[in-house]
Amino acid sequence: MLFGNQDVLAGGCDSPVRSGWAVGGAPFVQTRGEGPYAYDESGTRYIDYIMAYGPLLFGHTHPALLGNLDELAVGGVVWGSTHPEEVRLAQRVRTHLPSMERLRFVTSGTEAVMSAIRVARAYTQRPLILKFAGNYHGHFDLALLDAGASAHTADAARSGIPAGVTADVAVARYNDLASVDELLHGRERDLAAIIVEPIVGNMGYVTPVAHFLEGLRERADTHGALLIFDEVITWLRFGLRGAQGRAGVTPDLTAIGKIMGGGFPIAAFGGRADVMRVLAPEGGTFTGGTHAGNPFCVAMAHRVLDLVEAHPEYYPYMEMLGTRLADGIASIFARRDLPYAVVAHESIVDFKFRPGPPARNYDDARAADRQKYAAYYHAMRSHKILLPPSQNEVMFVSTAHTVDDIDDTLEAMERSLDVIGD
Ligand SMILES: Cc1ncc(COP(=O)(O)O)c(C=O)c1O
Structure with a gap:
């Protein structure tokens, strides 16, 4: 499978996760970031939970950092x-x-x-x-x-x-x-x-x-x-x-x-x-x-x-957002009778398509349904939510995310699960 421009960039990327190999399909190609949002080549805005795999605790463009x-x-x-x-x-x-x-x-x-x-x-x-x-x-x-x-x-x-x-x-x-x-x-x-x-x-x-x-x-x-x-x-x-x-x-x-x-x-x-x-x-x-x-x-x-x-208040703010997201996901699962555990710790939120309690080791984590995550990733992307393209990664919430972003994400999740099925 070809990822991006393999003609010159080895594997089409500088870090394999970005090629999207773990979820298949075309990789997400980003042209801009602002606050909690990532933009693709057509200028479409996505709520970004990759956050560069961790560094962007304050979102993409905090003025105190980039001014x-x-x-x-x-x-x-x-x-x-x-x-x-x-x-x-x-x-x-x-x-x-x-x-x-x-x-x-x-x-x-x-x-x-x-x-x-x-x-x-x-x-x-x-x-x-x-x-x-x-x-x-x-x-x-x-x-x-x-x-x-x-x-x-x-x-x-x-x-x-x-x-x-x-x-x-x-x-x-x-x-x-x-x-x-x-x-x-x-x-x-x-x-x-x-x-x-x-x-x-x-x-x-x-x-x-x-x-x-x-x-x-x-x-x-x-x-x-x-x-x-x-x-x-x-x-x-x-x-x-x-x-x-x-x-x-x-x-x-x-x-x-x-x-x-x-x-x-x-x-x-x-x-x-x-x-x-x-x-x-x-x-x-x-x-x-x-x-x-x-x-x-x-x-x-x-x-x-x-x-x-x-800004000591940043941490409780992110925790509030993370809890809102995690609770929202958990109640979506409960309403649909899905046996997946949601784990949240302040600004990190995660779940696996794997029945039972949260993973304790890599054997547990590897038992999650990769195909289902791939389908979910693409469905969420079609609703303008950018998740990490690998179920080994977690969702990062930043100080730039808002309550509306979280609520939009939960709505997109409902619609995505409707499409991919339980
Ligand atoms: C826990 C941990 N250690 C080390 C690294 C490597 O850091 P870098 O990508 O800056 O080389 C990472 C990167 O994801 C990581 O998550």
Whole structure:
């Protein structure tokens, strides 16, 4: 099947989910975004719940972020020297995430997690990484094994990931400490780190069951390994203290990204000062980047923090919208006698075409009816609602969405279910 312009753009896209392969049909081609809306080539307006897969907590065009952008560029946008504003940004991040005693800026979530893992291996002098099926940590080699989101590496031979990498990764079931113990049995002394999304947004929305994160913390400690939280989605989505603030479990290292740049590419990794000391020039472990900590993206990240700090009311507003959407979907299902669970957590809303309670792991999430989601996606699109073109993704509500947007979405859902059938 052809996606978009494959003649020049490989696969017709820069990130496979955008090709629409998981739902079939023509990909959505966007020409503009404004507030909570996406516009296609004909100028038609859609209520957007993709929100760039997370970064757009404030919608597409918040004036406090995108106003006077040239002010941020008067002194140049990338310098190749260290500067005071990156230090100030690091201090601000640490104020909100005290576990990040030392940190370093990079340009993407992928780089942030990849770097945290290298630091963990260097610090522990061990090779093994334990990760979870259905979590997504970016597109570097080891992260892709049984990853969620739209990463598919089932065919290892064709994936470009060498067997040498696979040998040092164990993939456990989320929310299943027994599977962690089973995989680690006999390899405890090889374990460098456990990496986890403390709240998962990449196999649909999945929350940790009671004691799961505590159990990972205990195991990391017992085996002399580190615990890494991937908060690339969750930091700022769940407030200034992120998922770690909510969970009450402190990781050794954390990766953050997405929302922090207000739509521009900046991310960070960091954690315990004694661990981060392995990084050059203090230690022997290298990470770096031409655009890392560039003054333009750093200034944008300051704008994001200014906005979040000045507007505590944004979170309850998004929660009100998310609850209205989730309750509305749940009552549509109830009226139609459909056995699907709706999960909502503040600005994230999700459901699967799968009977029973909410998914707890990737086996559950994979059991959902993909064809039905594809039909639903296209029916909603015909009613000008833009959902993520993959059931592994979630709906993101932003500060720009309105009650009317939510009500229009619910009306479109009724009409879509009428067409696709129950
Ligand atoms: C939890 C998580 N970690 C890491 C990444 C990778 O971030 P990026 O796409 O900025 O490389 C993503 C991207 O979706 C993510 O959701």
